[in-house]
Amino acid sequence: MSSFRKLGLFEREAKSPALNVKQLALLLCGLDPELKKEEIPQEQEDDYNIYYRHISKWVKSSGLFYGSSAVEQNADYMFALAYPLIDEEMTPQPIQDRCLVAIANIAARQKGKETLKQLGGVELERKGAELNKNMRGMHRKEDEEINTYKLLGLAISLLGHKVKNSYFDGKKITVSTIRNDIQKHATELKVPSAGLSKATLDKKIGNALKIIEIEANSE
Numbered sequence: 001m002s003s004f005r006k007l008g009l010f011e012r013e014a015k016s017p018a019l020n021v022k023q024l025a026l027l028l029c030g031l032d033p034e035l036k037k038e039e040i041p042q043e044q045e046d047d048y049n050i051y052y053r054h055i056s057k058w059v060k061s062s063g064l065f066y067g068s069s070a071v072e073q074n075a076d077y078m079f080a081l082a083y084p085l086i087d088e089e090m091t092p093q094p095i096q097d098r099c100l101v102a103i104a105n106i107a108a109r110q111k112g113k114e115t116l117k118q119l120g121g122v123e124l125e126r127k128g129a130e131l132n133k134n135m136r137g138m139h140r141k142e143d144e145e146i147n148t149y150k151l152l153g154l155a156i157s158l159l160g161h162k163v164k165n166s167y168f169d170g171k172k173i174t175v176s177t178i179r180n181d182i183q184k185h186a187t188e189l190k191v192p193s194a195g196l197s198k199a200t201l202d203k204k205i206g207n208a209l210k211i212i213e214i215e216a217n218s219e
Contacts, residue, residue, distance in 0.1 A: 025051035153208035
């Protein structure tokens with residue numbers, strides 16, 4: 001993990017737990033959120049004013065915030081609210097990324113859809129649904145990969161216990177022997193060797209056996 005002290009300004013600010021309207025407007029402009037208003041570069045004053053005004057409107061209309069514009073609010077809510085206001089050329093990438101993370105975080109919560117609509121209307125609601133769908137797809141892919149490893153692990157374990165002396169020494173599966181025989185069999189069948197190197201096979205066989213061990217011990 002990178003040292004917080006060594007992170008760039010916007011990477012650090014993306015980790016902030018709370019921020020106010022002024023700070024968010026400055027971040028969207030690619031400026032230090034602690035700048036005083038009179039320190040804002042003249043060429044970015046209009047951008048800042050536009051952001052400040054629109055963020056203030058959404059904060060007020062959402063009904064999810066308390067206090068004045070100067071009060072620091074929940075970072076997830078503020079960054080999610082800012083997503084439709086992002087300028088790809090001006091807004092720093094860490095801030096753009098944090099806005100997406102905020103939307104995903106809220107979308108995954110109970111009544112997240114309604115919250116996103118309050119924060120940014122239909123556009124934010126749809127983005128949340130899109131991210132939620134993508135996350136479910138990622139979880140399904142991870143589950144499929146685990147199940148594939150589980151099947152591989154069971155097949156290797158079964159083979160070891162059936163063949164015994166060659167593949168099982170009485171205490172553990174002899175991975176090296178199985179790997180060598182897989183490589184030999186692939187050559188006999190003229191199967192391309194891509195993905196069948198010693199390191200790759202040892203890692204996959206090891207992972208497969210580890211997964212069935214973990215699942216067996218979790219019962």
